[in-house]
Amino acid sequence: MSLLACAHAWATNPVFVLNSLDGNVSVIDPVSWTEQKRIPTGKEPHHLYLTPDEKSVIVANALSDSLTFIDPRTAQVQRVITGISDPYHLRFSPDMKWFVTAANRLNHIDIYRWDGQNPTLVKRIPTGKTPSHLWIDSKSTTVWSSIQDDDELISIDLGTQTVKSRTPTGSLPADVFGTPDDKTLLVGMTGGTGVEIYDISGPQPRLIKMLPTGKGAHAFRALGDKRHVLVSNRVANTISQIDYATLQVVAQFPGPSGPDCMEVSADGKFIMVASRWAKKLTVIDIATRKVVRQVPVGKSPHGVWTLDHAPRQ
Incomplete structure (x- = not known):
């Protein structure tokens, strides 16, 4: 057994990788790091999210207007809900009362x-x-969303379901990440070279910093220590670690072939990232900052998720 397999011998739950252009999900065994099967979903699955009861992981199928519910432990399909309009991105509110989807197209x-x-x-x-x-x-009061092709950041009041603010941004804003104190919001600039950082503690967002990370800054994933967040730089083929107390880049990792969505292992030792242009799941050792494994998956892998993950903050 390889060192990487030994390091992950504790992991009992599968790793899921969404293959957006194949319309299916690769199920990866986290010990042998082999693809066990592919689960047909709907057209263009892009993102996935755990239900509040932690009994299902929801795959959002944008072009099929559907949600596929999968058991996160057994990788068995539980049910499919149709009639959900273009669910590109999805999120539950922390109080578990609201379910929000972004219709990208x-x-x-x-x-x-x-x-x-x-x-x-x-x-x-x-x-x-x-x-x-x-x-x-964290208070389940406000939804923030990037508006990619209008170069805008908007906020929506959940209670009244009305738009609260509209803020111009840089080129092609993508993922958004809020710090645990709800005071700072990071926005990846896929059309730029870094992350825009906003003070959102007041009634209107205020741009406080443009942080260079790399070309095509796109997706965020908290490291799990309530201090650092990762951002994938899709064009630069790197991943940057940001200290969101100092708002500085403190580490850089390789991110081969168009890095996109990421997951962090529960022990905090490994980054798993979808390498979209290579049809692979890439595994990176955080301590050595080196790629230690790549697992072949389907076309245009996007979302990555496992139940055995580090905390989301």
Whole structure:
């Protein structure tokens, strides 16, 4: 058994990789690091999210207008919900009352009530061109979304389901990440060379810094120590570690072939990242800052997720 396999022998739950252009999910064994099977979903699955009861991981199938529920432990399909309009990105509020989706190609955000089993549409909010990624504050009061092709950041009041603010950004804003104190928001500039950082403690967002990370800054993943967050730089083929107390880059990792969504192992030792242009899941050792394994998957791998993950802050 390899050193990497030994290091992951504790992991009992599979790693899921969404193959956006194949319309399926690769199920990876975290000990042997081999693909066990592929689960058909719908067209263009891009992102996935755990249900509040932790019994299902939801795969959002954007072009099929559907959600596929998969058991995160057995990798068995549980059910499919249809009639969900263009679910590109998705997120539950921390109080578990709201389920929010961004319709990337249809230019709206949908806010649903969540009863523990099913979403019920409450409000459809026109946003501008290409709403991309979502973040919800810890108090479950505000949704933040990047509007990719309008170069804009918007905030939505969850209680009233109305737009609160619109803020111009740099080129092609993508993922958004809020610090645990709800005071600072990071936005990846896929059309630029870094991350825009906003003070969101007041009534209107205020740009406080443009942090260079690399070309095509795109997706965030907290390291799990409540101090650092990773951002994948899709064009630069790197991953930057940001200290969100000092707002500085403190480490840089390789991110081969268009790094996109990431996951961090529960022990905090490894980064798993979708290498979109290489059809691979790449595993990076955080201590040595080196690629230690690549696992072949499907076309245009995007979302990456496992139940055995480091904390989300």
